[in-house]
Amino acid sequence: MAPKKNLRVLSGIQPSGTLHLGNYFGMMSRMIQYQRENELFCFIANYHALTALPDKDTLAQNTFYAACDFLALGMDPEQSTFWVQSDVPQVTELTWVLSSMTSVGLMDRATSYKDKISQGITANMGLFSYPILMAADILCFDTQVVPVGHDQKQHLEITRDIAVRFNHTYGKTLVIPEPDIEKTTQLLPGIDGQKMSKSYHNTIPIFAHEKVIRKQVMSIVTDATPIDQPKNKDTPLFHLYSLFLDETEQKELAQRYDGSGLRYGDIKLELFDRIMDHFSPFREKRDQLTANKKQVHDILHFGAEKANKVAESVLDRVRSATGIGYF
Numbered sequence: 001m002a003p004k005k006n007l008r009v010l011s012g013i014q015p016s017g018t019l020h021l022g023n024y025f026g027m028m029s030r031m032i033q034y035q036r037e038n039e040l041f042c043f044i045a046n047y048h049a050l051t052a053l054p055d056k057d058t059l060a061q062n063t064f065y066a067a068c069d070f071l072a073l074g075m076d077p078e079q080s081t082f083w084v085q086s087d088v089p090q091v092t093e094l095t096w097v098l099s100s101m102t103s104v105g106l107m108d109r110a111t112s113y114k115d116k117i118s119q120g121i122t123a124n125m126g127l128f129s130y131p132i133l134m135a136a137d138i139l140c141f142d143t144q145v146v147p148v149g150h151d152q153k154q155h156l157e158i159t160r161d162i163a164v165r166f167n168h169t170y171g172k173t174l175v176i177p178e179p180d181i182e183k184t185t186q187l188l189p190g191i192d193g194q195k196m197s198k199s200y201h202n203t204i205p206i207f208a209h210e211k212v213i214r215k216q217v218m219s220i221v222t223d224a225t226p227i228d229q230p231k232n233k234d235t236p237l238f239h240l241y242s243l244f245l246d247e248t249e250q251k252e253l254a255q256r257y258d259g260s261g262l263r264y265g266d267i268k269l270e271l272f273d274r275i276m277d278h279f280s281p282f283r284e285k286r287d288q289l290t291a292n293k294k295q296v297h298d299i300l301h302f303g304a305e306k307a308n309k310v311a312e313s314v315l316d317r318v319r320s321a322t323g324i325g326y327f
């Protein structure tokens with residue numbers, strides 16, 4: 001469900017290198033739709049990426065490509081505000097202020113930190129206080145609605161806790177944001193049936209080489225139901241294909257699954273074609289952008305200036321509420 005009209009909607013995405021269907025359907029396509037009727041703020045979270053990516057060239061490149069991805073998919077830098085997180089330093093200033101009123105206990109309960117550590121990522125303070133930086137991202141812009149994937153639900157709850165605590169301590173200063181979590185994002189499976197996520201190596205990338213996309217699609221797990229028997233619809237292949245179908249087409253697909261004679265291999269090839277068709281206009285736009293670094297840089301610079309103005313006015317309120325503004 002789209003938010004009500006004329007609200008300030010904000011979201012960010014980590015520059016992870018390869019954009020996949022999970023990112024696209026979880027957050028990006030919704031954001032891009034919202035920009036028609038809402039005031040959209042959107043940024044590339046490179047400081048968040050820094051917590052787990054100590055490689056200079058990769059971080060810089062991923063940031064650039066993430067910007068190209070968004071712009072190619074329809075982010076309108078005139079109508080919306082689109083920037084790179086580190087270009088608006090008020091966010092890190094706010095992070096410190098918020099850190100000073102966030103209990104260690106609240107951070108201890110954050111599950112994504114534990115998940116990352118269990119995946120072998122080095123425990124560092126940036127990773128530990130990741131949710132506070134994310135709260136600052138949101139609160140720094142008087143955000144009303146935050147569209148995110150299901151995995152970010154707890155971070156939104158933490159953001160709200162911090163904002164409520166701030167307002168309770170210093171008087172009403174910060175806007176309390178509402179999460180906007182699309183139901184379908186809970187379900188978006190990767191090719192192995194687990195949640196689609198880069199860390200599980202089960203993604204279908206959007207702008208990768210055709211061969212890579214085909215290989216991933218052909219590797220989607222299926223079962224050994226004989227060809228003349230009905231097939232189970234609660235399966236990754238069915239769910240992934242449905243993303244690209246309208247209601248009538250979804251019904252037709254369901255009928256084919258319920259009947260006999262369906263071959264998974266055929267369905268996979270159809271899905272592959274759909275993916276390629278769906279993203280082909282975006283792919284062309286993206287090729288133009290990646291070949292034109294200066295244009296992308298100018299767009300990001302323009303966005304950072306717009307974001308900066310809003311952040312500065314919020315920080316003014318925060319500085320005077322807390323006594324950091326001492327005159």
Ligand code: TRP
Nearest residue numbers: 011012013014045048134137138
């Ligand atoms: N943590 C988010 C993710 O990994 C990215 C993010 C950073 C974000 N700051 C944000 C999302 C603020 C929404 C709002 O997907």
